[in-house]
Amino acid sequence: MNGSFSARMLRTIAAWVVVAIFFFPISYWTSVAFKHGNDIFNRPPKLFAFTPTFDNFQKVFGISLGSGGITVTPGGGNFYMAPRVWDSIVIATLSTVLAVAIATLAAYALSRMNFRGRHSFVGWVLSTRMMPPVAVAVPMFFIYKNFGLIDTYTGMVLIHALMNLPLAVLLMKSFFDDIPSEIDESAIVDGASRFMIFRRIVLPMAKGGIAATAVLCFIFSWTEFLFALTLTTTSLKTVPVVSSTFVTSIGTAWGNMAALGAASIIPAFIFILLVQKHLVRGLTMGSLKQ
Amino acid sequence: MRVAQARRFVISDHPLPWLLPLVAILLVFTVYPLIYNIWLSFHEFVPRRRALEFVGTENWVQLWNDTRFWQSLVITFTYFAIALVFELVLGMAIALLLDSDGFGFGFLRGVLTMTLVIPPAIVGMMYLLMEDPQFGVISYLLQSIGLLNSNNPILATASTALAGVLVAEIWQWTPFMVLIFLAGLRALPPEPYEAAMIDGASPFQIFRRITLPMMSKVIAIAVLVRGIDLFRVFDYVFVMTSGGPGASTYSLSLYAWQQTFSFVKWGYGATLSLVTLVIILVIANLFIRIAKVRW
Numbered sequence: 001m002n003g004s005f006s007a008r009m010l011r012t013i014a015a016w017v018v019v020a021i022f023f024f025p026i027s028y029w030t031s032v033a034f035k036h037g038n039d040i041f042n043r044p045p046k047l048f049a050f051t052p053t054f055d056n057f058q059k060v061f062g063i064s065l066g067s068g069g070i071t072v073t074p075g076g077g078n079f080y081m082a083p084r085v086w087d088s089i090v091i092a093t094l095s096t097v098l099a100v101a102i103a104t105l106a107a108y109a110l111s112r113m114n115f116r117g118r119h120s121f122v123g124w125v126l127s128t129r130m131m132p133p134v135a136v137a138v139p140m141f142f143i144y145k146n147f148g149l150i151d152t153y154t155g156m157v158l159i160h161a162l163m164n165l166p167l168a169v170l171l172m173k174s175f176f177d178d179i180p181s182e183i184d185e186s187a188i189v190d191g192a193s194r195f196m197i198f199r200r201i202v203l204p205m206a207k208g209g210i211a212a213t214a215v216l217c218f219i220f221s222w223t224e225f226l227f228a229l230t231l232t233t234t235s236l237k238t239v240p241v242v243s244s245t246f247v248t249s250i251g252t253a254w255g256n257m258a259a260l261g262a263a264s265i266i267p268a269f270i271f272i273l274l275v276q277k278h279l280v281r282g283l284t285m286g287s288l289k290q
Numbered sequence: 291m292r293v294a295q296a297r298r299f300v301i302s303d304h305p306l307p308w309l310l311p312l313v314a315i316l317l318v319f320t321v322y323p324l325i326y327n328i329w330l331s332f333h334e335f336v337p338r339r340r341a342l343e344f345v346g347t348e349n350w351v352q353l354w355n356d357t358r359f360w361q362s363l364v365i366t367f368t369y370f371a372i373a374l375v376f377e378l379v380l381g382m383a384i385a386l387l388l389d390s391d392g393f394g395f396g397f398l399r400g401v402l403t404m405t406l407v408i409p410p411a412i413v414g415m416m417y418l419l420m421e422d423p424q425f426g427v428i429s430y431l432l433q434s435i436g437l438l439n440s441n442n443p444i445l446a447t448a449s450t451a452l453a454g455v456l457v458a459e460i461w462q463w464t465p466f467m468v469l470i471f472l473a474g475l476r477a478l479p480p481e482p483y484e485a486a487m488i489d490g491a492s493p494f495q496i497f498r499r500i501t502l503p504m505m506s507k508v509i510a511i512a513v514l515v516r517g518i519d520l521f522r523v524f525d526y527v528f529v530m531t532s533g534g535p536g537a538s539t540y541s542l543s544l545y546a547w548q549q550t551f552s553f554v555k556w557g558y559g560a561t562l563s564l565v566t567l568v569i570i571l572v573i574a575n576l577f578i579r580i581a582k583v584r585w
Contacts, residue, residue: 106312
């Protein structure tokens with residue numbers, strides 16, 4: 001919309017102010033991440049006037065930035081996050097691969113084939129997304145216990161894949177719907193099988209959509225809390241679960257917490273850059289085309 | 291190509307092989323737990339015998355008389371309603387503000403999106419720090435403008451704890467609404483706006499009579515997607531308040547989880563989680579009918 005120069009000026013300033021307010025917490029945590037213990041407890045809280053340190057990052061991730069080697073003391077070992085980051089990466093990656101593979105197959109059929117009950121089938125898939133995680137996590141805990149799946153990659157990968165399936169199916173279906181079905185039909189006339197069309201023609205055309213779906217699945221697995229909290233105990237944990245244990249009876253490790261929080265923004269930022277174009281469609285499960 | 295050979299794979303023309311993996315995993319991971327949950331809700335764990343025992347409809351009767359359940363239902367609805375209203379109104383306002391190609395607006399939209407990919411459990415922890423009565427920056431700001439008494443820690447005072455949690459929720463998810471509404475606004479046709487300008491309509495009239503009606507489908511989807519998530523809130527209350535102080539921030543999901551894992555009331559926890567599921571399914575399906583949401 002066009003307006004007078006001053007109106008546009010005002011709008012631009014207002015937009016920057018609003019976004020700055022939303023960005024403030026992130027900048028504040030990042031500052032805490034670089035603070036020594038006593039600087040965190042300063043009153044009034046200081047945003048810039050403190051001596052920065054890498055101690056928090058070093059302790060949380062067990063990485064050396066500058067001075068000495070890895071400094072993980074037995075007492076502070078709780079906050080050593082590197083294995084948990086690895087757990088999170090493995091679970092998120094494998095569950096994403098599984099969810100996207102299953103969803104892509106199903107979405108192709110739902111997009112191209114006419115069969116009885118197709119509509120109610122989509123409705124059923126959708127309804128699984130309405131399930132509150134607690135309604136699955138509670139019975140799953142007992143089922144997992146019986147099958148020895150607690151604390152296993154398999155268990156976490158399966159439950160995260162399940163969680164992302166409705167989203168992935170609906171999203172992939174909307175991407176397939178965008179590819180004209182005349183292409184399929186002419187290939188069928190040429191004698192190609194369904195699977196050949198899928199693999200050689202439709203799949204390559206939907207590459208961008210698959211990438212977007214994968215990144216969204218990865219993010220949702222990365223940020224998921226309740227299943228990870230319920231279905232893991234000691235030997236396997238994800239980043240969000242460990243972050244909630246930073247509050248201990250002897251105090252909260254705020255500096256370490258903030259370092260983790262600040263670090264969690266970096267992959268977030270990379271992912272946003274990757275899927276920005278498809279983000280809205282993904283977040284609304286494909287129902288909204290950009 | 292070997293046409294005749296390829297043609298033989300007619301089995302792939304049937305939808306079943308394509309849908310089979312999906313159906314299998316959904317059956318195993320949703321239908322089976324659901325049935326197990328229903329079964330569990332008619333049983334209860336007896337610590338003395340270390341076994342589950344059939345208790346009939348006892349859990350369901352207990353639910354009816356459980357004031358804490360009704361309390362958590364009210365809290366969940368309150369949380370749902372307040373967060374939804376704030377996120378919708380703020381989201382729409384910010385989307386209208388950002389729907390421009392002015393200097394740096396693309397960058398601003400990107401920055402706003404950052405909130406969406408930080409784990410909610412970590413966001414909750416960070417707000418826990420910011421709302422700390424002694425060294426939290428939010429507490430400090432509120433105290434220095436006189437809105438908050440330093441003797442009243444936000445998250446440990448029954449009257450303000452829910453608001454303290456809602457701040458984290460609204461901060462993280464308002465950008466979600468902004469993104470959806472921006473996508474919707476960008477797709478609107480320009481003609482009605484041009485006509486309204488010629489007729490001399492005020493910006494508010496244009497918003498009420500043109501933007502809102504044309505955005506109704508987008509708003510409905512935003513309400514549905516966000517509403518489902520809001521109703522099963524767990525992460526923020528778990529890390530920020532654990533339901534307290536008292537029971538002022540108990541959500542249904544948290545209550546069900548605690549009954550199962552903290553109080554070892556497996557049957558009752560299952561009953562509570564079933565009720566949460568039923569409420570969400572009923573409300574969501576009613577909403578889909580009424581608002582005619584299409585997927």
